[in-house]
Amino acid sequence: MASGQLSRVEALACAGCRHACHVMLYCDTTTQLFGRIPIRHVVLMQMRFDGLLGFPGGLVNPSEETLEAGLSRELLEELGVALPISVEDHVDSCYAPSSSSSSRQLITHFYVKKMEEEQIREVEKAAASTATDHGQEVLGMVRVPLYAMQGGGGLASFLSHSFIGNARSQLIDSLLRLNLVSPAELQKALANSLKIHTKAARDLRTATETLLKLTCSGNKQFDPQQHNPAHA
DSSP, X not given: OOTTEEOHHHHHTOTTOEEEEEEEEEEEOOOEETXXXXXXXXXXXXXXXXXOEEOSEEEEOTTTSOHHHHHHHHHHHHHSSOOOOOGGGEEEEEEOOOOTTOSSOEEEEEEEEEOOHHXXXXXXXXXXXXXXXXXXXXXXXXXXXXXXXXXXXXXXXXXXXXXXXXXXXXXXXXXXXXXXXXXXXXXXXXXXXXXXXXXHHHHHHXXXXXXXXXXXXXXXXXXXXXXXXXXX
């Protein structure tokens, strides 16, 4: 068992721990982007209220409900549909990265559920039209681009974004385990993603330096004494 991972029994026996359940919904597809790039699979994630990417789900209380019942409740709020989640959909449980927001250890339970393409479309429609959390805790559903494009676009660009907790590693592990992308494709995407991330860091530093220069220039142009009637 990987470091930080727990069995389901061990996770539920953790006294005083908080629990959160999330699920990756996906399906196969024969559609093509621009009529020539095979999309192959649809994997759903969401843009959260904090600007981070993550999977649908949230906090659950195992003392009052099963993990699966709690996850279904969260999905109803975030997606607008009550999707049945079973124990068979459970992939792993592990300690979440430490956070200063709470002193109680958080354990995350990850699920994967395969659906039909039409069901995925219905989930997307409901998430934008009837879900109570739409526009608040959830800013919108997004599809993970599993293809590669010239210049590093596609999966590489997607992986360079910011993810909540261990959502990025959950995505990568699932893509490999389910053979949704090949190891070679994923390795190339990760390498290009690192290049994109490095360039983005340089762009942010340049933007910060430019802002500081503009701020300093603006402060110099503004003389409080010249604009104070008391000094007239």
